[in-house]
Amino acid sequence: MTILFASDLDQTLIYSRRSMGLDVSEAELREVERFEGNPQSFMTEKSQQALWELSESAFFLPVTTRTQAQYERVTGIFKDGDAPRFAVVSNGAVILENGQPIKEWSEKLRQQCTSDKTVIEELMPKIEQHFSEDWVLRVRQADNWFVYLIVDRERFPEEKLGEFTKIFREIGWDMSLQGRKLYFMPVSITKAGAMEYVKERVNASFVAAAGDSLLDHCLLESADLGLFAAHGEAVKSSIAISSHIEVTRQSGIRAGEEILERIAKVVLQYK
Ligand SMILES: [Mg+2]
Structure with a gap:
């Protein structure tokens, strides 16, 4: 077995x-x-x-x-x-x-992301709209698949995470906060x-x-x-x-x- x-x-x-x-x-x-x-x-x-x-x-x-x-x-x-x-x-x-x-x-996954419009070019304007705050230290892309922000946890408004999660989920992205990294991951x-x-x-x-x-x-x-x-x-x-x-x-x-x-x-x- x-x-x-x-x-x-x-x-x-x-x-x-x-x-x-x-x-x-x-x-x-x-x-x-x-x-x-x-x-x-x-x-x-x-x-x-x-x-x-x-x-x-x-x-x-x-x-x-x-x-x-x-x-x-x-x-x-x-x-x-x-x-x-x-x-x-x-x-x-x-x-x-x-x-x-x-x-x-x-x-196969690349095709799925393209048809779902969960590609980085579509995501970036949304990120800029919601995360212009000074607690975003850096924005990183992972081999053109997904994005993560390096955030200042001291200043990051954790109470807003639920709201952000809802907004991004609606356009096909899951969020995850791990240490100083805030991930945006296509749902597929x-x-x-x-x-x-x-x-x-x-x-x-x-x-x-x-x-x-x-x-x-x-x-x-x-x-x-x-x-x-x-x-x-x-x-x-x-x-x-x-x-x-x-x-x-x-x-x-x-x-x-x-x-x-x-x-x-x-x-x-x-x-
Ligand atoms: Mg882990």
Whole structure:
């Protein structure tokens, strides 16, 4: 029986110094990503070992909103840097097979976005209309698929997020606030859609999924077992969560450990 472990990376399995929490010692940390010469993301040694072991008995599928280039920096999640056969990047807009994007998949989504008019050229004027405030520090585009703003959280009016979400949803864009990043994602680009494609390709009969943000919600809903990190945007929001989805007891990098421990148990049970 093939078990697919489809997991978000940032603030689910891997953590920046800002997001890891305070109850972890330097000696426990393993660097998993380096950016511009500096260590950027970490796991605890315990998590890293657990993930490496898990990858031997389950099919590990990274499912991230990172672009391909950003994803390729996260080498420490694989034993000896050996990337798995599939990875979902750009929130599901791109599926990598043996490191190469599956063209037909992305072309189909590009057509869908064009016919839905959820393309960046249509979005930008709307963003300029609503977000001219000084708490927008930078505007970034991800390989022409979606947009995120880097915001000043101190000044960001969180009470308006519900209203913004409604406005942008009406024109086909989902929003997600993760740390300092405010994402605008075409509704047709989902982690769940890409996971389903890989599930079929590897003929998996059970899917365990983990995540922390609203962009992970559909992924966990589509799985047989879901795990949400307690510290994440999704748990803190008011969305309805199905009964096959559990929430970790712990937060920060310890939630990552808890997720991997739980998944290892499930894999043992189904093997
Ligand atoms: Mg995340």
